Structure formats: structure tokens, C-alpha cells
Amino acid sequence: MKLVKSAALAAAIAFVSTAGASAESLKIAFIDPLSGPFGPSGQAGLNEWNYAAAQINAKGGVGGQEVEIIGLDNKVNPKESLVQLQKAIDQGVRFIAQGNGSSVASALIDAIEKHNKRNPGQEVLFINYAAVDPAFTNERCNFWHFRFDADADMKMEAVTDWVKGQDSIKKVYIIGQDYSFGKAVAAAAVKNLGEKRPDIEIVGNELHPLGKVKDFTPYIQKIISSGADAIITGNWGADMVLMIKAAIDSGYKGPILTYYGGSKGAATAMGAAAVGQVKAIVEHNTNLQLSDAQTAYVDGYEAAYPEDNYYYHRIHNAMNMLAMAADKAGSTEPKAIAFALEGMTYEGPTGTLTMREDNHQILQPLFMSTFSDNVTRGVEKLPLGWVSGDADRIEADATRTETTCKMERPS
Amino acid sequence: METIVFSLLNGVIYGLLLFMLSSGLTLIFSMMGVLNFAHASFYMLGAYFAYTISDASSFWLALVFAPILVGLVGAAVERWGLRTVHVNGHVAELLFTFGLAYLIDEVVKIIWGRNAVDYQIPELLDFPLFELFGAQYPAYRIFTLFVALAMLVALWFILNRTRAGLIIQAALSHPHMVGHLGHNVPRIFMTVFGVGCALAGLAGVIGGNYLVTDPAMAVQMGPIVFVVVVVGGLGSLMGAFLAAMLLGLLQTFAVAIDANFADMFGWLGLSPTSEVGRISIASLAPMIPFLMLVLILMVRPRGLLGDREL
Secondary structure (H helix, E strand, O other): OHHHHHHHHHHHHHHHHHHHHHHHEEEEEEEEOOOOOOHHHHHHHHHHHHHHHHHHHHOOOEOOEEEEEEEEEOOOOHHHHHHHHHHHHHOOOOEEEEOOOHHHHHHHHHHHHHHHHHOOOOOOEEEEOOOOOHHHHOOOOOOOEEEOOOOHHHHHHHHHHHHHOOOOOOEEEEEEEOOHHHHHHHHHHHHHHHHHOOOOEEEEEEEEOOOOOOOOHHHHHHHHHOOOOEEEEOOOOHHHHHHHHHHHHOOOOOOEEEOOOOOOOHHHHHHHHHOOOEEEEEOOOOOOOOOHHHHHHHHHHHHHOOOOOOOOHHHHHHHHHHHHHHHHHOOOOHHHHHHHHOOOEEEEOOEEEEEOOOOOEEEOOEEEEEEEOOOOOOOOOOOOEEEOOHHHEEOHHHHOOOOOOOOOOOO | OHHHHHHHHHHHHHHHHHHHHHHHHHHHHHHHOOOOOOHHHHHHHHHHHHHHHHHHOOHHHHHHHHHHHHHHHHHHHHHHHHHHHHOOOHHHHHHHHHHHHHHHHHHHHHHHOOOOOOOOOOHHHOOEEEEEOOEEEEHHHHHHHHHHHHHHHHHHHHHHHOHHHHHHHHHHHOHHHHHHOOOOHHHHHHHHHHHHHHHHHHHHHHHHOOOOOOOOHHHHHHHHHHHHHHHHOOOOHHHHHHHHHHHHHHHHHHHHOOOEHHHHHHHHOOOOOOOOOOOEOHHHHHHHHHHHHHHHHHHOOOOOOOOOOO
């Protein structure tokens, strides 16, 4: 009986405290992997959200409200994510941030749309900072979803533009993770190469299971015996680290064109052997010539989280645009913020960013980065890092792709 | 041709690594009846110890001392943990090792962080040994092969040709009789548990830089090791060896084969564009261990060479 009483009391206190907190703080639920093979990727994301929140709070928060990040582990599992989403909504959270895994994003988009339809006045906004399946801003576009990362097609445009100028590349091997994102990358690669370099032969187009392969050597040996001059991959997390390690160990010499060569742990696995060989298409790297303010921001992050490197610049962008939207709307209601975000431009550290009104896709400058040993700022405590020259900058407008989105807006 | 050569090499090495891991588990399982859920965690500990030792001194010291350290940790766990839990029956022991696995996981995360550590191959072995069909074959892989073989021979010799092995084998099947003969059975158990863990630790030392040393390595390896033990048959080292090799070879061959269901079952009218026909053999590789587990439990529940039902 005593137990029941104290439990009830605890529940009451918990309820009162959350109710009290929600009156003054703006809560963002971060639903991403915080354990397992993709745990490091998710944890780094959470750290940057927390840092971005602390920075924006120091400047007065979002719409005058203090931002609070709630980290929820979904183990890159869509089903688990929906449980966490419900948990977040029950706590009164109105903003969801997620990025690792388009499979998860897909489930969240559907669930949030349903929730918003059924609960007018209680809408939830989805801030997608890394799930890049192009479908989300095309045939499956949704008013409540905003993407702050370039989608798989936009990144592939940049990658294939680089390949276009490399006459020595005659054979390309495409390898990726077996889910919607990996398939999107492969499809984009095949399409773009066919248009830009029809002479290139695609000697392999393979998908491997997500997060389950421990030794990529058999895949790499297959790639080498196919005679490929370049590898294109969208792999991230452990799949990136292990694949690149196997490639270096097996003496693969051609360029490896990645989306997420900056995945945590990859630099360590690559070591000096991969210098000049691995490239990544990103919205930011820490060796760009940027303003002092941005340098201080990066320094502050790396001092606060010494085991991390600044990587998800798009989180910084998302947080700042959220604050701008709240100011513009004069409200922190998700619906008002969503309308304010549409078409909004933001002068970010890397240039001007625009949130497209027609499909809620961000346009931002992209950089083709190369793994280098000539860096001012290394990653993972190594004298190695990512650099890009002037020619490697792709202007925001040049990344624009056609969209099939027919946005339905709430009245 | 190159596919076959590479797959054979990779398969044998992966199989031997699996065997190194599962031999300890089989020994412990058959002797004490404890399904040690934390076994893969000792594998992880081996890798982390080796990382720390080789960072401070050299890989070769790590190769010797990391397994010993892991063995000592294992022995301590048996002496002060399992033995006390033992009186409460197998379920308690099972839960104990289950909890231990989580505990080790968390401790590893606290000490070494949540990310992969830079546990590198020793410089002495960091060169391509030979080149086959354009792909280099790292010397370290062949070194792994020899370490595993040496361990295999040593284990076989101890169990079959020494007095200690004789007592262990006797204690496996008739612990009370061995006790009555004046042997200290709890100490034998402790030793076997320690040695079993040390073997897992050794697998960690050479597997940690062959694969990746991160806090997820135990969780990833755990289920596969159980498959090896069950498929091989409880209490049978030979069975575990066969199962490990079979698994290693099947998995690597599956990855290397460039075919899909339509290529194999096209004669049944399966089209390459259909949902089923598109599935490639390579994508099935991670499923193979569990498919094997299910099949073996259906067809031959005591495993390939086991002498006991589960």
C-alpha cells in the first residue's frame, strides 16, 4: 500500500514537473540510435543538438523559450521509433528531430501526419537533419516534414559531376546498404552516370544488409576483381568504417566516393593510407575558411565534447532557422513555425541557405571534401582531416533538383 | 576462380576466429551446464585489453597478457560470482551471465568510450603478404590463421594427451566421481571457466584489429557464437570446430557469389524482376547462421557431433 502511495506521489510529482517545464521550455525529442552499431552516429548527433540548444538558449532561446533536447534511443528501428514518438508526444513534445535512417524517417513522417490530422491544435513538426531518401521531398512530401540535409539525388549530382571530370575512371562499382536509402543512392548513381558519362561501365551494383556485415573483405575482393576504378557508396556508421577499413587493407587504390566518409570512426580506420583517396560530399568541414564566429562555435563544441568532432553542421542550421521562424511567426506553435520556415532564407556560416517552399528541402552550399594529411584541424585526434579547395564548392542554387511534390497545406 | 580462392581463405580465417570464440563456450557449457551469455563480452574485453596494452607497450605483449588477464577476470567471475549463484540453479546462473554481459558492456563504454578505438595491426605484420588476382592479401590475416591453428592444436593436446585434460574430460561427465577421487572439482570448474574466457580473450586480441574494436562487438558476435555451439553439438569441441568452419565458409561464399534467386530458380519460372527473384544470394549471408540453427534443431537437435539433447 505504501508502495502504491509513493508511486502515485512520484507520478504526480513527475507530472507536475513536466507540466511545469513545458510552460517555459520548447522541447525537441531526438529520436535516433543511441546504442548498437549506429550508436556513435546517433550520440554525436544528440551532442550537437544539445550544444546547438545551449548556444541558442544563451542568445535567448527559440521564440523566447528555452530549448530542451530529449534523447530517445530507437536502435534504427522504425517500430521502436514509433513507440518513442508516442512517448515524446505524451510528454507534450511538439518537435521531433531525427536523421539516421530513412526507414525510420519514413515511419515517422506517416505517424506524424496521422497524429496531426487527428489532433488539430496539437500538431507535431518533424525536423529531418540527415535522412536523405529523395522520396520525402518528392512523391511523399509532407507539410510537417522539413529536411535540412541535401537529399541523396542532390549529393549524387555533386559526386557524378566530379566523376565527369575524371577521364581515368572507366568502371564504377556501386555498393550500399539494403534499405530505401541505399537503393535511392544506387538508382541516382546509375541515372546520373548514364547521363554524364555514358562510357562508364557499372561493373557492380550491390546492396548489403544494414549494420550486419562485420568483415567487408569479401565484398572488397569482389570489387577489386571486377576491375573497378572507383567505388560509390552511401554507407554510414559502422558499415562505412568497416568497408573502408577492408578496402584500405586489401590495397584498393582507386577513389572511394562517399556520402558519409566523415562517419565517426572512419578516419581512425582509414589512417594515413587513405589520404587523397576517400572523398565525401558534405555541407561543411572543419577546414573550410569560415568566420571567427563559426570557428569559435566549432571550438566550443569540441571543447564541450572532447571525444567528438564537429560534423553535423546542419543541426546548427536547423536550430538557427527554427529560432528565426519562431521570431517571424511570433509563435512557437509548430504550425506557425512550419509556415514561417517555408521559403525562408538564412545567412549561415557557409553561405545562404534557403528552405524550399515547394517541397521543404533545404538548399545549401555543398563541398566535395577529400581526406587529407595537410590540415589545420584534424579529426579523431589524428593529424588527418577533411579539406576542400575553391573548386570543390557547389553553390546552393546549383544543387536544386526538380520535384514532383504537390504540397498539401493545412488551412 | 579468384572467388573460390578468396572465399576459401576468408572463410577459413573467419571460421577459425569463430571456433576460437566458441571453443571456450563449449567447454564451459558442457562442463558446468552454464550457457554463458557473457562469453562474447570476454571476447570484447580481450580486444580492449589488447588495445590498451599494445598502446602502452607492444602488440606482442598484448597477445600474451591480454588473454591471461581476461582469463583471470573470468576465473574471478566464476569464483566469486557464479559459484555463489550456482546453488540457486541454472536459471539463476543464466540470469547472472545475462546481467554480467550488460555490466561488461557498460563498463567498457565508461572506460573506453562509446566509439571504436584505434586498435591497430602491429607494424611488423602490416604489409600485404601476397597479391592474388590484383587484390592484396594482408599478412595479418594469415597470422590470424596460424594463431588459431596453434590454439587448436594446443587445446587438442591438453585435452587428449595430458593428465589435466583427462581430469577435465572426466569432470565433464561425472563431476561427483571426480570429486570423490580427491580432485578439487570447484577449482577445475574455475580453471575451465578461466581458460574458456582466456580463449575468448585471445579471439578478441586477434579479432579486434582484424574487425573493429567497439562496444557493439560483443552484441554482434554473441548470437553467432551460440549458433556455432548449438550446431556443433553441446560438449563437442570437434563439433564446434566443424560448425565454425561450415559457418565461416558458407557466409563468405554467399557474399562472393554474384547471383540472385532468379539465376538459381529460373528453371521454375522465377523472373529476375519479381520480388523473390531479385533477392541476391549475397544479401542472405547474415541470415545463414540462424537458418542453420533452425534447420539443425529441426533435423538433428543434438547438433552435428553432440552426444546430448539440448
